[in-house]
Amino acid sequence: MTDTKLEIGHELSSGGLTTTGTGSKVTKVLGVAALVAIGLQLLFGLYYSGPEVVQGEAVRLFYVHVPSVLTAYLGFGITLVASIIYLRKGSQFWDLVAGSAAEIAVLFCAFTLFTGAVWGKPTWGVYWQWDPRLTSTTVMFVMYLGYLAVRRLDLEPRVRSRRAAVLGIVSFLNVIIVHYSVDWWRGLHQQATFGVDTKLDGLMLFSFFLGLVAFTVVFAWLLIHRFRVSWLEHQLRLARLDEALVERRAEGTIDGTTGAIS
Amino acid sequence: MIRDAVLIAKKDLRIEFSTRVTLAQILPFGILNLLLYGFALSPDLKVVGAERSVLEQVAPGLFWLAVLFAAIMALGRSFAIEAADGKLDALQMAGIDPAGVFLGKTAAVALQIFLLEVVLGLAAWVMFGPPLGSAMLLVTTVLITTAAIAAAGTLYAAVTAGSRVRDTLAPLLVLPVLTPVLLGATLATDAAFFGPTSDGTPWLLLIAVFTLLFVGVGMMAFGSLLEES
Amino acid sequence: MNGWNFVIVGYSFVFVGLGVYTAYIIRRGRTLSKQLPPERRRFLG
Numbered sequence: 001m002t003d004t005k006l007e008i009g010h011e012l013s014s015g016g017l018t019t020t021g022t023g024s025k026v027t028k029v030l031g032v033a034a035l036v037a038i039g040l041q042l043l044f045g046l047y048y049s050g051p052e053v054v055q056g057e058a059v060r061l062f063y064v065h066v067p068s069v070l071t072a073y074l075g076f077g078i079t080l081v082a083s084i085i086y087l088r089k090g091s092q093f094w095d096l097v098a099g100s101a102a103e104i105a106v107l108f109c110a111f112t113l114f115t116g117a118v119w120g121k122p123t124w125g126v127y128w129q130w131d132p133r134l135t136s137t138t139v140m141f142v143m144y145l146g147y148l149a150v151r152r153l154d155l156e157p158r159v160r161s162r163r164a165a166v167l168g169i170v171s172f173l174n175v176i177i178v179h180y181s182v183d184w185w186r187g188l189h190q191q192a193t194f195g196v197d198t199k200l201d202g203l204m205l206f207s208f209f210l211g212l213v214a215f216t217v218v219f220a221w222l223l224i225h226r227f228r229v230s231w232l233e234h235q236l237r238l239a240r241l242d243e244a245l246v247e248r249r250a251e252g253t254i255d256g257t258t259g260a261i262s
Numbered sequence: 263m264i265r266d267a268v269l270i271a272k273k274d275l276r277i278e279f280s281t282r283v284t285l286a287q288i289l290p291f292g293i294l295n296l297l298l299y300g301f302a303l304s305p306d307l308k309v310v311g312a313e314r315s316v317l318e319q320v321a322p323g324l325f326w327l328a329v330l331f332a333a334i335m336a337l338g339r340s341f342a343i344e345a346a347d348g349k350l351d352a353l354q355m356a357g358i359d360p361a362g363v364f365l366g367k368t369a370a371v372a373l374q375i376f377l378l379e380v381v382l383g384l385a386a387w388v389m390f391g392p393p394l395g396s397a398m399l400l401v402t403t404v405l406i407t408t409a410a411i412a413a414a415g416t417l418y419a420a421v422t423a424g425s426r427v428r429d430t431l432a433p434l435l436v437l438p439v440l441t442p443v444l445l446g447a448t449l450a451t452d453a454a455f456f457g458p459t460s461d462g463t464p465w466l467l468l469i470a471v472f473t474l475l476f477v478g479v480g481m482m483a484f485g486s487l488l489e490e491s
Numbered sequence: 492m493n494g495w496n497f498v499i500v501g502y503s504f505v506f507v508g509l510g511v512y513t514a515y516i517i518r519r520g521r522t523l524s525k526q527l528p529p530e531r532r533r534f535l536g
Binding site: 038042045046055056057058060061064065068104107110111114115118119121122218222225226228229232233235236239 | 494495497498500501502504505506508509512513516517519520523524526527528
Binding site: 087139142143145146149150153154155156159162163165166167169170173174177178180181182184185 | 417420421422424425426427431434435438439441442445446449464468471472475479483486487489490
């Protein structure tokens with residue numbers, strides 16, 4: 001944790017729109033807010049709030065588990081919307097937003113699965129159960145790993161972006177179908193086990209909502225910065241393309257006036 | 263659009279007929295799958311007090327797994343020729359409706375998958391031997407599931423077409439998507455064999471909705487997927 | 492079973508994960524910025 005704080009603090013102090021960092025004034029504020037929120041989340045989640053009657057200390061995992069999955073859904077939702085806009089307008093901006101949101105959402109999806117497993121061991125007695133939510137979240141995780149892989153395909157950038165956008169839309173529809181089918185499938189055998197006998201007192205609820213706020217702010221910060229990295233990559237690609245054009249023009253292989261390859 | 267679809271389907275099937283990859287390679291691969299499942303689960307394995315062997319009980323699921331894996335291979339070939347020559351958008355330039363291309367390719371793949379299902383189904387029935395309950399439910403399940411795998415598979419095959427990593431990426435993309443189809447087809451087939459038949463109907467509806475969704479999305483999105491610049 | 496060890500493992504995974512990912516993004520952003528001429532470093536253009 002301390003390492004992260006130092007890293008972010010250092011970044012924030014050197015920020016600025018056109019310097020070598022990835023920060024700007026607004027995101028500096030956002031970064032500080034994210035750090036404060038995480039600090040509070042840890043304090044309340046691990047120290048101020050108490051154990052729960054049925055689950056014991058394991059209830060604390062809820063305060064990161066549920067916010068993680070909601071953040072993941074938020075991210076995949078943004079990918080869906082951005083993909084639709086990209087297909088309509090064809091602007092690079094929305095393609096990069098879609099990719100950035102998906103990557104972060106996949107990360108939060110991994111957090112969800114991991115905290116779900118370590119919550120399951122003390123509560124259910126096993127790390128994995130064919131619980132509908134756990135199962136469909138895992139399928140969603142794999143599905144979006146595939147989406148990220150498509151974003152790295154060895155194709156022409158615009159072709160790749162367009163295909164990724166189609167996938168970004170279809171994947172979200174799939175999440176819904178997979179969720180219902182798995183729910184239905186398990187419904188034949190048992191009821192969903194999640195949080196059935198859980199009674200959260202005031203401080204526990206507060207810790208939970210704090211986790212929600214903290215992860216949303218962290219998500220926003222990550223999304224902006226991940227987007228900026230993608231944008232820089234894009235600019236770099238364009239810059240290299242320009243250089244190559246200049247070189248080839250100097251060699252006389254390209255018609256200087258029209259830029260057409262002769 | 264329908265005319266274009268028929269044109270594309272005919273072309274794909276003609277190519278398939280001249281190379282015979284589905285018949286000579288993918289079908290044997292599917293049967294090999296069934297054999298391997300038998301080795302892995304052992305035909306003598308039986309739960310204490312159970313009437314049937316484990317292999318017999320899980321036969322519906324194993325059959326659909328074998329179909330899925332074989333279908334993946336057939337789907338991988340669906341765009342092989344156009345993509346290799348960089349001719350994905352040539353079809354469009356030739357004035358063929360992208361929705362027609364999608365439907366045609368889906369139909370061609372569906373026909374191949376259906377062929378696989380018939381042979382693999384017979385093989386699974388002979389090898390694992392569950393008694394058939396409702397033939398009607400079984401046939402309906404097979405038909406709807408074929409359409410579902412073909413429609414979703416064709417859409418995803420187009421996403422990875424022309425890439426060098428196609429062979430590894432396409433299964434990763436399409437198998438999680440087909441989760442509801444595998445679940446539904448397995449349970450409906452299970453109902454067709456061991457009954458009651460009414461247990462299968464809701465699953466058939468689910469697969470039908472899935473198919474409609476993918477046919478719709480495929481027809482709308484295929485233009486974007488085929489463009490090559 | 493009090494479950495504290497599971498809580499610690501879960502929290503560590505999440506927050507170390509976040510830290511590592513954040514550090515990766517920041518480092519990558521810096522490296523890329525340095526390779527670009529200043530006038531192209533604008534993020535939204």
